[in-house]
Amino acid sequence: MSNDQRPTNFKIYQSGRELAPEELAMQYATTHGVEILDSEIEVVRDDNIRINLSQYAAPLFDEDGKVRGCVSIFLDITQRNQAEKKLQAARDQLQTVLEAVPGIVFWVSSDLCYLGVNKHLADSFNLPPEAFVGQDIGFLASGNGFREFVQKFFAGDESEALYELKSIKADRSYLIVAQKYDQNRAAFLIGIDITEQKRVENELRQKTEELAKINRVKDEFVAVLSHELRTPMHNLHGWAQLLLTESEMDEALKIEGLETIERNARLQVRLIDDLLDLARMQKGEMNLEIGLVDLASVIRSAADTIRLSAETKGIEIQLHLDAAVSNVLGDAIRLQQVVWNLLSNAIKFSSKNESVEVRLEEVESQAQITVIDRGRGIEAEFIPFVFERFSQRDASTTRSAGGLGLGLAIALTIVELHNGNITAASAGFGKGSTFTVRLPIVTMTGQLSNDEIVPGEAVHGNKKIAQLQNLCILVVDDDADARMLMQTVLQSTGADVLVAASVKEALALLEQRSPALVISDINMPDEDGFTLIRQVRSRTIKKGGQIPAIALTAFAGAKNEQRILKAGFQLFITKPIEPMELVDKIIEVLKT
Incomplete structure (x- = not known):
């Protein structure tokens, strides 16, 4: 642009406000005789070009001190201001990012x-x-x-x-x-x-530790289970071989061998029962058959069952039972199992020739069972874990006591299903232990007859056996040893026993004879016990269609039991059988 085209008109602004001529620094310094320092102004030309200036103005005085004029210096700060604005914009942008x-x-x-x-x-x-x-x-x-x-x-x-x-x-x-x-x-x-990440990491670490603990407990349990199963099997197999091969064995030694076989067989059954109870506990299928229970009778029965084991160690079981303790509402068999487990534990951890004490009394309107031993005791740090599954103070190969570590866990579950509680206490290692069970007692509002309280009569064993004299019973089992065992047990009661190795043989015998009862195994090849009972129930009454039937099964469990009863059997017995239990079940079926 040439000089004659350069715009000459402009306006002056300060802080966004246009200044009047008298407000300009030169004019103000001249008029008032004062010095103006660093006065920033913006000059806006007609062509809209803006120039930022920093202005200095100072008045000039004559000899008389009067203002004669003014000196003014202008510094172009346009680029500096533009740079500051860019810097501030960058700062604002950075702050926006930082806030985000x-x-x-x-x-x-x-x-x-x-x-x-x-x-x-x-x-x-x-x-x-x-x-x-x-x-x-x-x-x-x-x-x-x-x-x-x-x-x-x-x-x-x-x-x-x-x-x-x-x-x-x-x-x-x-x-x-x-x-x-x-x-x-x-x-x-x-x-x-990283708070959430740390939380997840902590959870994963805890889960990993828990899994490691579970795996460790599982490995220990498998090792213990293998030992506990193999030991009685070794004893069973060894004595069975001796009794079969040693024809001139001393009679007393034969009896000892048979007692050893019987004792180890019971131990195997107990181990299997504990494992089955564990499965029921995990599935929530441990059902109770509720009725009025006399705890004194339950304790005596449990003590009688385990007394032989106690006597082999010279341990005396002392019972102190208050006959005035009221009945409780519960499952007598399961409560007997609780007492048996506690007694078994006490005997297991007691030294030879000691005593174990069982007390029954009423405390704070509850029935209290206390089992006291003077054995090894429990360390304080192990007390909180004593009722956990697979919990054992010592799972090593040098441990002095056997078992799977399930008994107390099962006892706890049963007691809690009865709305009771169970606790353990010990003064420490070598000072014995005390287990206490508390159960709510029944407050009777009316009078119950004996029939309502006790299902069935307590009949002496000989009288029960006499009831099977000359009774015709058909036994069906594909296993020859099992048939022989059943036949021997039933014939010893005076019963007339028919045996069949298959469903086909059983149906053929039913065409020839009319037995008073059928006892059949469930699991058989080709045709099973369910097939047999369907065939029987399809017959007319004259041909035995309504004959009472008992099922034998090695598969315990609520679902299997329900299927057996629904199929047409009156009841079932879980293998292995106890001779007197079999007699009781037969009498029970024949009375219904």
């Missing part, structure tokens, strides 16, 4: 003071961001090692560093990424919130 960062952001000086923080960090302390500037980085929290980390970072040669920060105030965890700048005189730090 989900973690904490701050920058600190090498003398460990805050230069600035983002709003997220400030809000976690309920303070404005400017409250942090100039403060020592430990002014709000100390003891978490952060200040020491920053100090060490500035003292070192690394330009970057990582640190895991635990914020006590906000209860959060952050992964701090630090970066030096300004020739190592400051550092920029970003904290990424």
Whole structure:
């Protein structure tokens, strides 16, 4: 643009307001005789070009002190202002980014003071961001090692560093990424919130530890189970071989061998029953047959069952039973199992020629059973775990007591199903232990007859056996040894026994004879016990269609039991059978 085209008109502004001529620095200094320092103005030309000036004006005085004129200096600061605006825009943009960062952001000086923080960090302390500037980085929290980390970072040669920060105030965890700048005189730090990640890591670590514990317990249990099953099998097999091969064995030794076989067979049954009870517990299928229960009778029965085991160690079982204790509502068989388990435990951990005491009394309107032994006792640290499944103080190969560690866990489950509680106490190792069971007693509002209280009469064993004299019973089982056992047991009661190895043979015998009862195994090849009972029930009454039937099964469980009864059997017996239990079941079926 040529000189004659250069615009000559312009306006002067200060802080966005147009200045009047008398407000201009030169005019004001001349009029008032004062010096004007660093007065910033903006000159806007007609062509809209803007020029930023910093103005200095000073009045000139004559010899008489009167203002004669003015000296003014103008400095073009347009580029400086533009740079400052760009810098401020960049700062604003950076601040916007920092506020959007989900973690904490701050920058600190090498003398460990805050230069600035983002709003997220400030809000976690309920303070404005400017409250942090100039403060020592430990002014709000100390003891978490952060200040020491920053100090060490500035003292070192690394330009970057990582640190895991635990914020006590906000209860959060952050992964701090630090970066030096300004020739190592400051550092920029970003904290990424890893609280949720740490929570998941802790949960995974706990789960891993739990799984490791479960695997360890499982391995120990399998090892113990193998030992507990193999030991009685070894005894059974060994004595059976001796009795078969040693024809001239001393009679007393034969009896001892038979007693050993019988004792170890019972032990096998107990181990299997415990495993089945464990399965029921895990599935929530441990059902109770509820009725009024005389606890004194339950305790005596349990003591009688285990007395032989006690006597082999010279242990005396002492019963102190208060006959005045009221009945409880529950399952007599299961409650007897509880007492048996507690007694078994007491005998197992007692030394030879000791005594075990069982008390029954009423305490605080509850029936209380206490089993006391003077044996090995329980260490205080093991007491909280004594009722856990597979829980044993010593699972090593040198342990002195056998068992799977299930008895007390089963006892706890049974007692809790009766709305009772069971506790363990011991003064320590070598000082014996005390197990206490409490059960709610029944408050009777009316009078019950004996028939309602006790299902069936308590008949002496000989009288029961006499009831089977000349009774025709058909036994069906594909296993020859099982048929022989059943035949021997029933014939010893005077019964007339028919045996069949298959469903086909059984149906053929039913065409020839009319037995009073059928006892059939469930699991047989080709045609099973269910097939047999369907065939029997399809017959007319004259041809034995309504004949009473008992099922034999090795598969215990609520579902299997329900299927057996639904198929048409009156009841079932779980193998292995007890001779007197078989007699009881036969009498029970024939009375219905």
